[in-house]
Amino acid sequence: MTENVNKGNIIDETAGCDVLCIGQAVIDCITRGQEADRHRENVFRAERIELHIGGDAVNESIALADLGHRPAIACGVGTDLAGNLLRSELANRGVDTSEITVMESLTTPIAQLVVHQDGGRHSINSRATMLEGYLPDPEIVRRKAARIVSFASLFRAPLDQAEEVRALMLAAKEAGALISVDTKLPTFREIRLQELADVWPLVDFIFPNEKEAAYHTGIPEGEGDAAEHFRKMSEVFRGYGIKNVIIKAGADGCYISNDEGFRHLPALPVEVVDSTGAGDNFVAGFLSGVLRGEDIMACAERGRARAAQCISRMGASDKKS
Numbered sequence: 001m002t003e004n005v006n007k008g009n010i011i012d013e014t015a016g017c018d019v020l021c022i023g024q025a026v027i028d029c030i031t032r033g034q035e036a037d038r039h040r041e042n043v044f045r046a047e048r049i050e051l052h053i054g055g056d057a058v059n060e061s062i063a064l065a066d067l068g069h070r071p072a073i074a075c076g077v078g079t080d081l082a083g084n085l086l087r088s089e090l091a092n093r094g095v096d097t098s099e100i101t102v103m104e105s106l107t108t109p110i111a112q113l114v115v116h117q118d119g120g121r122h123s124i125n126s127r128a129t130m131l132e133g134y135l136p137d138p139e140i141v142r143r144k145a146a147r148i149v150s151f152a153s154l155f156r157a158p159l160d161q162a163e164e165v166r167a168l169m170l171a172a173k174e175a176g177a178l179i180s181v182d183t184k185l186p187t188f189r190e191i192r193l194q195e196l197a198d199v200w201p202l203v204d205f206i207f208p209n210e211k212e213a214a215y216h217t218g219i220p221e222g223e224g225d226a227a228e229h230f231r232k233m234s235e236v237f238r239g240y241g242i243k244n245v246i247i248k249a250g251a252d253g254c255y256i257s258n259d260e261g262f263r264h265l266p267a268l269p270v271e272v273v274d275s276t277g278a279g280d281n282f283v284a285g286f287l288s289g290v291l292r293g294e295d296i297m298a299c300a301e302r303g304r305a306r307a308a309q310c311i312s313r314m315g316a317s318d319k320k321s
Helices: 056-066 081-090 139-145 162-174 210-217 226-239 279-292 296-311
Strands: 018-022 026-032 039-040 048-054 070-074 108-115 123-125 146-154 179-184 246-248 254-258 263-264
Touching: 018 279, 026 081, 026 296, 039 279, 048 056, 048 081, 056 070, 056 146, 056 162, 056 279, 070 139, 139 146, 139 162, 146 162, 146 210, 162 179, 179 210, 179 279, 210 226, 210 246, 210 296, 226 246, 226 254, 226 263, 246 279, 254 296, 263 296, 279 296
Parallel strands: 018 070, 018 146, 026 108, 146 179
Antiparallel strands: 026 048, 108 123, 246 254, 254 263
16 A cells, blocks of 8 residues: 555555546547648648557556556547557557447547647547547446546546536545546537536646646636746636646646645756647656655656657657656
8 A cells, every 4th residue: 555645545556457547539640840841732741740549548548558557548439440540559558448438339539630840739620529429437437446547638528528527536536546637628518617616626636738727717828927827727726626736837847736835847858849648648657656656746757757758759659668
């Protein structure tokens, strides 16, 4: 038994898996450098075009496996080529895929990601990301007996319906798990913070990035002193009873708020090739520290190291440690 950074939480090392990642699973078609070379009127030449498996739950689970842990994933995919590729690659990378739901009615989401020369990106998503007809069963949480349940893409399908999220969080706490939440901006459906007010106190860690924190708290990004700006955002989340708030601030590192105070951890200097999946890899590195019983700053240091490794290469899930 290992004491976690949250005082009073004891991790059972005999649990069925270390982390159960619930959330998005997609195929990323990544184009880098498209804007740099218009070859003809209707033909562009890119520096690179690659396919990678992706989505927050996929990225987190693969990173955790690479870091020596036992992750499982709960997601929905179709019977199509993309779904088969996801399941095969996840299994090959050491992720427990027994809770992946395969449905003929689903089209496995494929995201088009355009990576700019500075490593920034924009994406194109289709309605397939709504995963209509798939909802994770709370019984999965009880069955896997995870030490941590990670809501890897909260506010986006399949975690964009308040009653479903509430049931999953309650099941996680009943099973004795820590709860980690990585947020997303909504696409087709929307949940507001207030709709989950009764279960936010169950959450041990939340990991919004600056844009997500601005959207969900209503505090515009980039206003005034950076530290004070992130402090105000953190206070909104903490006001709902969330124990540890970690706001990912890209090149500015991360800002951490809990009962012990408010702190800033700068990012590691690294050349940015592709920022895809940096936040997911940060969360995986952080949770690796939690599983090892480390304090919150040591966990954040593990997160930033994993994120730095991620952004130095193309894709989100091909970042072996």
